[in-house]
Every structure is written in C-alpha cells, then in structure tokens.
Amino acid sequence: MTRKLILDLDTGIDDSLAIAYTLASPEAELIGVTATYGNVLMRDSVRNSLAVLDLLGAPGIPVHPGLPCASSAGDFSVQEISAFIHGRNGIGEVDIADSRRGAETTGAVDVIIEASRRYGDELVYVPTGPLTNLAAALKKDPSLAERLTVVLMGGALTVSGNTSPWAEANISQDPDAADAVFRSGVDATMVGLDVTLQTLLTYEHTHRWREAGTPAGAFLADMTDYYIRAYETTAPGLGGCGLHDPLAAAVAVDPSLVSTFPVNLRVDVEGPTRGRTIGDVERLNEPRKTSRVALGVDVDRFLETFMDRVTRLVRAD
C-alpha cells in the first residue's frame, strides 16, 4: 500500500537523508514537508528542505513554515552541540543552491489538520524534530488524535539520552509538546535512540554516493561525511553516524522493520529529568496502549534498503 507522508523536519543532515529515503521509496508519496526548529532555526529548515528537494529532483513538493520555538520558550537559538553535529548551515557546511521557490503560505498546523481530514488512514505524519507543530495542531483540533497516525523520531526508553543522560535531543527541545502529544491518545510509534543508534552509516557507504559522480551524490556524501566526523568526536567507538530520521521515515512506510513495545508514554516536564520519555504510570492499567516504542530493528534489511534506494536516487540525478 502506498502511504502519503508528511515529514516535519528541523532540516539538518539526517533530516535531509530522510527526505532522500522517502523520495526513493516506491511505497511512499511525499505530499509535503512542514518545518520546525532544532538543528537549525525554523526559517533555515525551510531553506534547507527546499534546496534539498530541488537538488534531489523533487521541486514540486511543498514546504510549509512551522512554529519557530516551543510555546514555553520566548525564543529559540541553535545549541552549540547541534551546530557541531550538523554544521552551522545544518547540512554539514556543504554549499548548495537556494531554491528559487519559497515556503507555502499555509502553515504547518493547518496542513496537518487538513491533510488528516483529507487522507485519513492513508496519511502518516513523521516528525523528526521537536513536536511543537503537532502539539499545536492537536490543541487546535483535538479530534486529530482519533485520525492521525504518527511515526516520530525522538526519545529514548531503554538507553541514555544524547543531550543528557535522560533526554533525547528532539524531545528535550520541547518536552511539554511531546508530553501533550503522547497524552493526547494519538496513535504514535516512537523510533528513538533505542533503535536509531543501531543503524549506522560509515565512509564506505557514503563512498558509493560519491562514486555516482552526480551533484546529488556528491552533496549527500560530503554532508554525511561531516556528520560521521562529528560522531567520531561525540560518540567515539560507535562506528558510524546514527540514521535517526531516515529510520523513522522507513518505519512509516514499512512498520515491519522494527519490533515494538506497546506502552502509554509520557514525558517528564518537571524537575531534573525534564525531557525524559517514560511509561505513564497513571495509564499503566489502561488496556489500550496508544503508543508503541521501537526496541528492535532489522538492521541489515534497513541498511540494505536504505543504501539501494538512495544510491539509485543519486545515480538518476
């Protein structure tokens, strides 16, 4: 079955790889991108998404602006660690042409609501940054929780976080939004560090893109090499960079790539563990679990599919 996907991106490096994977997947129809902040400012996420879509041969996919910061924060500035991992421009300091088109006038919140009304079960919404846009959409239209299927990159249940021992980056940028999303009852699959740190890309992989000899291949290889180099500093010994956001996109089109644990999730919003994803003890005995957490992943099948598809995409450039 073909699924219609909306990617909600803070377009950094792995977000760009999620765009590439989605475009290269025959089971997925990318109907739009909504922009959030995190790896970069929201406006730079719009810029990067438009430029990457153009370079990858998809200049018709609309990009919608989202909210620029968490509702609990007055402003947002990119953290030093994000700039270190993704580069100041979000795409590994690689220079690619700005798109000649601009963002759509309809904002992310309305796009989520309208698309879910229009496409129902066919739609999967894939946030790979803070959940600010989705939480705002659920607040505006609470009935969205009954209609929308969400596969998100974020959180960590059985492993430590990556911004603190307890918090993963996307959740830590807006813990209140993530908590509101999990408590809303929306059908959510959490693809967190438990699995994304098992799916690693190395220089041997990116070499295949460079060998394609195309602008798209050179861009993806140079950008991802920057990411791998950053991981050599932040996670020495891991053996590559985590394919966080592409794995979430892949699970959105093929849920059988992961095994999941059903649980009603919440996020700590108070105290020193703010940003931790954890089971909600108050909903522990509710028979219906609205979230599931990916805890196992078919690493070989995902990596093989990812490389085959993205390499074919860049060769066709």
Ligand code: BDR
């Ligand atoms: C997540 O944080 C961002 O830096 C990445 O793009 C990914 O979505 C990993 O924790």
Ligand code: CA
């Ligand atoms: Ca991201």
